[in-house]
Amino acid sequence: MTEQTVNPGEVLLEVEDISLSFGAVRAISDVSFDIKKGEIRAIIGPNGAGKTSMLNCINGFYHPQQGTITYKGQKRSQMKPYEAAAQGIARTFQNVALFRGMTTLDNIMTGRNLKMKSGLFSSMLWWGSAQKEELEHRRYVEDIIDFLEIEAIRKTPVGRLPYGLQKRVELGRALAAEPELLLLDEPMAGMNLEEKEDMCRFILDVNDEFGTTICLIEHDMGVVMDISDRVMVLDYGGKIGDGLPEEVRSNQKVIDAYLGGGH
């Protein structure tokens, strides 16, 4: 298991001919695409096109029946989600998947768990290395809280927060893991214009400041065309378009899929 470092502009993750089916239902059929280091990659498509299934394959939640996924130059076999997390893939969910009983601060702190090593006994004593470690990570988490401008809600249980803020906390939790590849599943679903603008700014800032590669699913075409470097379009589990936003916009198949013509 040798991990290569991937320079900006090189391929970080490559998906080759993957197919995924649940019984007789084919969710994804023979899709290939790649994600380059440092870019914002969008996956779009009508409902049920297989976008979320694609993300689930990438972070090890589903195992495609055919095809290979190569991450950092290393071909992956069947892998568990926590192994993907350990390799630097973090994600957010379409339906907010926060830990509702915990505060904003604790939720974001869970994102640091892979970096926290103190054992059972030192944690029980809350002394020495365990305390030092906790405080170090707290500092990092506070930076994220500052960055996302959610200082006022750090001690609030997330179950009480409005939807837009919950999405933001979820982004914070994923960021706390210092991921190399960040998968965002509809980060702007159900938001009003202002919240969408905020979220766009955060995504661009994350990409800019931390150099995080981002792969996002989004339905808002305006947003996708504005912020993404390359766009892939899925329909009925197959790839119907891939390229720069302008190319995709003028692609006849894509227009048909969205406007309902041609089928």
Add this chain to the structure above:
Amino acid sequence: MFYREAGQFKSSYKEDQAIFPILQDRIGMGIILLIAFVGIPLFTGDYFIGAIMTPFLILALAAIGLNILTGYAGQISLGTGGFMAVGAFAAYKFATFTFTFGGFEGTMPLVITILLSGVMAALVGIMFGIPSLRIKGFYLAVATLAAQFFIEWVFIKVGWFTNYSPSGVITAPPLIIMGYEFDTAAEKYLFTLTFVAILALAAKNLVRSHIGRGWMAIRDMDIAAEIIGFKPLQTKLSAFAVSSFFCGVAGALWAFVHLGTVEPEAFGINRSFAILFMVIIGGMGSILGSFIGAAFIMLLPIFLNNVPPMIGWNIGVDMVAHLEFMVFGVLIIFFLIVEPHGLARLWTIGKEKLRTWPFPY
């Protein structure tokens, strides 16, 4: 009016992450500890100390154990009594085991005996926690119920655990530490209190560490927890281990300090249910709630029993017992409706209200 945090500014994350960040809480805790360690042994009688406070503390410890598993890690368990039994019988076996070590012959020191019995319970807990990787909720409760019955059965059937005592009853050795024997009710109480206080602090520290956050993450949303990097196996089994350790120590204390002579029936299914009710009524996911729940389930019936005679209401003993059941049942239902998250939540809400009182906006 005096419960305010105004003017208490924290200038470091360390201060902010203290267990009691608010000064008044620290003072309150100090007073409680003072009463527990000094006031109660000095000013109350043997009956109150030996028959009420000591068992209350031990059951609170068991409730903390179950709360770690059920309240924090979200794994329902009905095997608490079984894990307590493992602690009790392991402590007995360790205490009656004579070993020779470089010319020194004797038994293990008491504190080590009790801690080791907790470790044994933890190992058994891990074993019975393995099904939790596959099953959840009520189904897991049924699997842990199997643990309860199996453990009880083993201690009744296998003579080795009771050193072949014909009645199946074990008698705890005297409590001796460094040649000093704890034999009065007050001394035993202080012994228990020290154990419970230290372990409660350890539990509190653990649940606010990254390990505790892992448990809560698994409880609140297991898929997201796995995707953020918590290994389900490690997280769930560590919860089972720590929880069973606490229950095991509680079982050992129950046998050695409270009862003295023990049979497996002392750790039957009723015990498991009683502790589960303590956790539910006290508050899931709260160390304080474990104490409140234990107090509610254990102390309230005693209190209710004494109320009619106290107010000079002369009714028969059996009538008092019936009344106790009725009032107790009504209170349980009342509290579950008013605050399904337990009495600890009521306490938290009360504190929030107090902070802003008398101007709630």
